[in-house]
Each structure stands twice: as structure tokens, then as C-alpha cells.
Amino acid sequence: MEATKVTLDQIVSLCKRRGFIFQSSEIYGGLGACWDYGPLGVELKQNIKTCWWDFMVRAREDVVGMDGSILMHPEVWVASGHVSGFHDPLVDCKESKNRYRFDQLLVYRHPSRTDLPLFAFMEDNPDPALAKIKKQAKGTSVEDYSVFPLPEIPEHEYARVLGPDASEPGTLTKPRQFNLMFKTHVGAVEETASVVYLRPETAQAIFVNFRNVQQTTRMRVPFGIAQIGKAFRNEIVTKAFIFRSREFEQMEMQYFIPRDEDDKWYEHWREVRFNYYTEVLGIPKESLRWLPHPPDKLAHYAKAAADVTFLFPMGWQEIEGVHNRGDFDLSQHAKHSGKDMSYRDPETNVSFVPKVIETSAGVDRSVLMALCAAYAEVEEEGEGHKRETRTVLRFHPNIAPTSVGVFPLSKKNELIEPSKRLEAELRADGFRTDFDVTGSIGKRYRRQDEVGTPFCITFDFDSLNDQAVTIRHRDTMQQDRVALDRVSEVLRKKVKEW
Numbered sequence: 001m002e003a004t005k006v007t008l009d010q011i012v013s014l015c016k017r018r019g020f021i022f023q024s025s026e027i028y029g030g031l032g033a034c035w036d037y038g039p040l041g042v043e044l045k046q047n048i049k050t051c052w053w054d055f056m057v058r059a060r061e062d063v064v065g066m067d068g069s070i071l072m073h074p075e076v077w078v079a080s081g082h083v084s085g086f087h088d089p090l091v092d093c094k095e096s097k098n099r100y101r102f103d104q105l106l107v108y109r110h111p112s113r114t115d116l117p118l119f120a121f122m123e124d125n126p127d128p129a130l131a132k133i134k135k136q137a138k139g140t141s142v143e144d145y146s147v148f149p150l151p152e153i154p155e156h157e158y159a160r161v162l163g164p165d166a167s168e169p170g171t172l173t174k175p176r177q178f179n180l181m182f183k184t185h186v187g188a189v190e191e192t193a194s195v196v197y198l199r200p201e202t203a204q205a206i207f208v209n210f211r212n213v214q215q216t217t218r219m220r221v222p223f224g225i226a227q228i229g230k231a232f233r234n235e236i237v238t239k240a241f242i243f244r245s246r247e248f249e250q251m252e253m254q255y256f257i258p259r260d261e262d263d264k265w266y267e268h269w270r271e272v273r274f275n276y277y278t279e280v281l282g283i284p285k286e287s288l289r290w291l292p293h294p295p296d297k298l299a300h301y302a303k304a305a306a307d308v309t310f311l312f313p314m315g316w317q318e319i320e321g322v323h324n325r326g327d328f329d330l331s332q333h334a335k336h337s338g339k340d341m342s343y344r345d346p347e348t349n350v351s352f353v354p355k356v357i358e359t360s361a362g363v364d365r366s367v368l369m370a371l372c373a374a375y376a377e378v379e380e381e382g383e384g385h386k387r388e389t390r391t392v393l394r395f396h397p398n399i400a401p402t403s404v405g406v407f408p409l410s411k412k413n414e415l416i417e418p419s420k421r422l423e424a425e426l427r428a429d430g431f432r433t434d435f436d437v438t439g440s441i442g443k444r445y446r447r448q449d450e451v452g453t454p455f456c457i458t459f460d461f462d463s464l465n466d467q468a469v470t471i472r473h474r475d476t477m478q479q480d481r482v483a484l485d486r487v488s489e490v491l492r493k494k495v496k497e498w
């Protein structure tokens with residue numbers, strides 16, 4: 001499958017038009033970086049979660065699932081390091097009132113003209129800075145300038161920085177650390193109640209339940225615990241649609257291993273997780289790439305980490321992290337809770353604190369990836385031999401919100417009744433169906449193509465005699481006549497061989 005170049009605007013508009021994703025609280029003007037999934041979006045999202053769960057938990061003997069609460073004891077986040085270390089460095093612009101991530105700002109700096117500002121810009125949007133250079137720095141051209149990350153600019157030059165949305169230099173504040181966790185209170189009276197956090201990741205519920213799960217299931221190390229659930233981060237830079245939201249879902253798995261096996265299992269999970277995207281979700285291999293974390297950028301406890309990145313319209317970005325976390329988390333919880341978090345090997349009788357390999361993927365980012373990877377515009381001959389552009393979402397049938405569209409050729413009862421029966425049978429066989437009677441068959445195909453339905457079935461007048469229907473395939477537009485009693489079997493085979 002060839003990747004089509006798609007813009008984020010095209011995806012956003014298709015999502016709204018067809019009911020995949022809406023802005024949260026839209027009628028009140030929206031709430032920043034929060035999104036609501038409509039009927040098709042929730043199906044896509046649910047299918048992505050089901051694929052992950054089936055692949056990571058149900059298909060494996062060595063992984064079990066759990067579902068932890070969102071609110072946890074506040075000490076959990078002290079032990080995990082989130083209270084002291086889950087920060088983003090931020091700068092405010094006193095003029096525009098906009099807020100930026102310090103580490104995501106760059107500047108154009110002229111090598112000799114100290115009378116000129118340092119033109120700051122967001123890494124994905126240099127245009128306003130380039131326009132200012134053209135207007136304000138006559139006699140220079142963009143090629144004269146070097147680009148520096150703002151954190152590398154020496155302190156004495158900071159006052160010369162012209163913010164991305166400012167008209168005068170010197171309006172950016174010094175960076176401040178900003179904790180990304182949302183706080184709330186449990187208990188009736190706010191002042192006396194204790195502060196709790198909305199969890200910023202699902203992983204900690206797995207760590208604190210390690211002993212509960214291990215003892216109740218009698219799983220032996222190495223084994224994993226997996227969880228899908230909501231996480232919350234008070235993100236500051238939140239563009240790019242659902243890519244970076246304040247409320248999102250994660251699919252995480254912590255794999256507990258003997259202390260000397262971390263390299264082996266890290267490699268194992270990297271391979272398993274990369275192949276999952278191509279084989280289960282049908283994402284083209286060339287749109288996926290590993291981005292290893294450089295050793296000097298690793299979290300202090302991590303031995304190795306790498307991100308699976310996908311080529312989004314805004315560039316290569318992370319969809320999943322695979323981390324070799326050592327025994328940091330279990331040891332920290334043992335220290336802070338005073339409880340033993342070790343595991344005793346029943347064969348050797350030796351007790352130890354297992355090390356952990358983590359796989360941590362985002363549901364919403366997977367949804368956005370699936371939409372971007374599937375989007376295609378196809379030119380074809382329409383009604384009256386006019387050239388028309390057809391929008392198609394080429395979803396893998398595993399994740400398509402609807403897997404089969406069923407169309408009676410006419411609204412006559414003699415066709416409606418048997419085609420409804422066929423739809424009910426397909427539904428009972430596990431297909432996600434949509435019954436459509438309005439408009440020409442061509443229009444109905446287009447409507448299904450646009451939401452990624454891989455198969456459409458037309459029940460026509462001949463069907464009454466030959467007891468067969470036409471199956472039309474979304475990507476090839478090929479049409480096959482198939483006996484009514486073999487439709488389910490034929491479709492199942494197609495999905496299996498996809």
C-alpha cells in the first residue's frame with residue numbers, strides 16, 4: 001500500500017464531517033486539547049484497543065491484564081518521581097500571552113549584526129520568523145543566519161530574543177518548571193481533604209499491584225502485566241489534533257524479568273512491538289522508524305529506551321516507547337511503602353526484585369496514525385464520465401469501524417427483507433455492519449470508502465433467483481458474485497489473508 005501525502009487539516013475535516021472525532025464541549029467554544037470520539041471514531045478506537053489486548057494479553061501465555069483506578073495514593077507519584085520530576089520547562093510571552101516549551105523554541109541568529117533581534121520560532125513553524133527577517137532585517141538574507149536551540153543562547157543575549165508571536169524583543173520570560181500532573185482533592189472539604197493526582201500514566205498501577213497479581217495468578221518471572229486506561233497531562237503545547245491531548249489513553253505492559261536478562265527481553269519486545277504495527281494494524285513499514293534515545297538523554301534509571309515513530313503530516317513523531325527500566329519502580333515502591341516487592345523463584349528459592357521492560361503506546365496517537373496511514377485520494381471516472389476525486393480510508397479490516405456495508409439495490413420490501421437477514425447473519429458472525437438504502441449504489445460505495453469500509457455487498461433483483469450477492473472490494477473496486485450461504489466464509493478468508 002502506498003502512503004498518500006495527507007495534511008492534518010484534511011484529517012481533521014474528514015473526522016468532523018463523518019463523525020470520527022469532535023472537539024470537546026464544542027457548543028461552548030471547546031476545551032483545549034480535549035476531544036470527543038463520535039460513533040465511527042469510538043469504533044476505530046475500540047478496534048485498536050481490542051487488537052492490542054488480543055495481541056498482548058489473550059494470545060500470550062506470559063501476560064495477564066489488569067485495570068487500575070485513575071486516582072491513586074499520592075505517595076505513588078512521589079515514589080515514581082513524578083512529583084519532583086515530571087516537568088516541562090516553559091516560557092511565557094509577556095506581549096502575546098502565549099506559552100511555549102523552552103526546549104522546543106529555536107532562534108535565527110545573525111553571526112555579526114548584534115543590532116538585530118534573535119528571531120525565535122516553534123520548530124514546526126519558522127514562517128512568521130522568516131517574514132520578520134524579511135521585513136525588519138533589510139540587507140540580510142535567511143542564508144546568513146544560523147539556527148540555535150533557545151536553551152543554547154547565552155544569558156546576556158536573551159533580552160534580544162524576539163518571541164514567535166511578539167513584535168518587540170525581550171518579552172519572553174526565563175524558563176520555569178511546570179508540573180504536568182492535574183491535581184484534585186478527595187474528601188468533602190477542599191482545604192482539609194488530601195490532594196490526589198489524575199494519573200499521568202497507567203504504569204504505576206501495574207507496579208504497585210505487582211505482588212497482588214503475581215501471588216493471585218502464580219505467574220512465574222518472566223511475565224507481564226498489561227493495562228489500557230486513561231491518563232492525564234496538563235500539556236502546554238497541544239497542537240496537532242489528538243496527537244497531544246490533555247486526556248488520552250495508554251496501552252502499557254510491564255514485563256518482569258530475571259535480573260540478568262534485560263538485554264535479551266528488551267530486544268525481544270522491540271521486535272514484537274514493531275512487527276505488531278505492520279502485521280496487525282497494517283501500517284506501511286516505510287512509515288515507521290525506530291528512534292533510540294541517546295544515552296545522555298535517558299531517564300536517570302533507564303538503561304535503554306527507544307521510540308517507535310510514525311511519519312505524521314507534521315514529521316516523525318513517537319507513537320510508542322519501549323523502555324528498559326531496570327528495577328527502579330519496584331525498588332522505589334518498596335522503599336516508599338515499606339512493603340517487600342521482591343519475587344521468590346519457586347525452583348531456586350532465591351528472592352530478587354525483578355527488572356522491567358516496558359512497552360507504552362498511546363491509543364489516540366494510534367488512531368491518528370491509522371487515519372493518516374489509511375488516507376488516500378483516488379482520481380476516477382464518475383457519473384457522466386467526469387473525473388472525480390474519491391476519498392478512501394484504506395484501513396486494515398481489523399480496525400475499520402465498519403467491516404461490511406450491506407445495500408439492497410432498491411427500497412422494495414422484497415429486497416429489504418432478505419438483505420436485512422443477511423446483515424443480521426453477518427453481525428452475528430462478528431462483522432461490524434452498516435445497512436444503507438439511500439442514493440445510487442455508486443454514492444453508497446463512496447460513503448463507505450470515505451470511512452474505510454473494506455467490503456460492500458449489494459443485494460439485487462437477481463439475488464432473489466440465484467441466491468447470490470455482489471461483494472465489492474474497497475481498494476481494488478473488484479466485484480465478485482458470491483453465493484449467499486458463503487458470504488461470511490469468503491469475507492473471513494479475505495480478512496485472514498489481508
Ligand code: ATP
Binds near residue numbers: 246249250319321362
Ligand atoms: P512525548 O515526548 O511525545 O510527550 P512521552 O515520551 O512523554 O511523549 P510517554 O510518557 O513515553 O510519552 O508515554 C507513552 C505513550 O503515551 C506515548 O508514546 C504516546 O503514544 C502516549 N502519550 C503520551 N503523552 C500523550 C499526550 N499528551 N497525548 C496523547 N498521547 C500521549
